Amino acid sequence: MNLQxxxxxxxxxxxxxxxxxxxxxxxxxxRRVYAAARNIDTLKDVVAIAPDRIIPIALDVTNFDQVNIAAQTAQDVTLLINNAGVIGAGGLFTPNSVETAQWEMNTNYFGTLSMVRAFAPILQRNGGGAIVNMLSVASVASAPVFGSYSASKAALNSLTQDIRAELAKQGTQVVGVFPGPVDTAMTEGMPVDKAEPITVAKAALQAVEAGLEDVYPDPVSQSAFSAIAEPLKAVEKMFAGWMPQ
Structure with missing residues (x-):
């Protein structure tokens, strides 16, 4: 796919x-970027990057009505980037851990599924296009204290594989991006090496142009996935090293 x-x-x-x-x-x-967020007022600085080419959209991916409105608005989309995600903390045995897990799964898994279902026909009409799903190294081995987040990303990894298979006939490329910790608000306070957001984004877009399916955009991700050729237990042990002291 040519991004130009x-x-x-x-x-x-x-x-x-x-x-x-x-x-x-x-x-x-x-040519055009629809920038979506739950609160459209938070997109002012983003739109300022290129006001003539960036269109803000109010979109909560867990809200079916808003997803459908976004699809009706953006009928010319050729590239869907499912980046919206949430993360909780505290482990599986905190008082609100079930509610946290449901919140993470509703956004990270069901929200992405809703977006793909709404936009797959649009991509087909526009020549096939591409979908990018933001996964995580935690998609393949659970990160301690972030167990339900890891489960939601593991579910999204499985969903991504199925989307890839189901949309192959319409020529839609499906890319899974598996970063390690990235320097964003989500990882604030985590004492680990973190990749820069722009590094992750550029690596994913390069994969779209190159026709790749999986992206390991940083040293932590690359280390984790090189170890998967060995027993998966090795990756589990590596993630265990992230356990807060």
Whole structure:
């Protein structure tokens, strides 16, 4: 896929990796970028990057009505970037751990599923296009204290594989991005090496242009996935090293 003259929609575009995606798309020559966030007022700085090419959209991916309105608004999309996500902490045995797990699953898994279902027909009409799903190294081995988040990303990894298979006939490329910790508000306070958001975004877009399916955009991710050729237990032990002291 050639990013020049592409039309993209980025969920969770108001900060972190989402904003980095918008910046990278503009730099790559995208004709139009729909920048989506739950509160449209939080997108003012993002729109200012290129006011003539960035269109803000109010979108909560867990709200079916808003997803459908976004799809009706952005009928020219050729690249869907499912970046919106949430993360809780505290482990599986805190008083609100079940509610946290439901919140994470509703956003990270069901929200992405809703977006893909709404936009797959649009991508088909526009020649196939591409979908980018933001996964995590935690998709393949649970990170301590972030167990339900890891479970939601593992579910999204499985969903991504199924989407890839089901949309192959319509020529839609499906890319899974598996970063380690990224320097965003989500990882504030985590004492680990973190990748820069723009590094992750650019690596993902390069994969779209190269026709790749999986992206390991940082040293932590690359280390984790190189170890998967060995017993998966090795990855589990590596993540266990992230356990707060």
């Amino acid at each position: 003259e592409s039309v993209a929609l980025v969920t969770g575009a108001n900060r972190g990796i989402g904003t980095a995606y918008v910046e990278a798309l503009i730099q790559a020559g995208a």
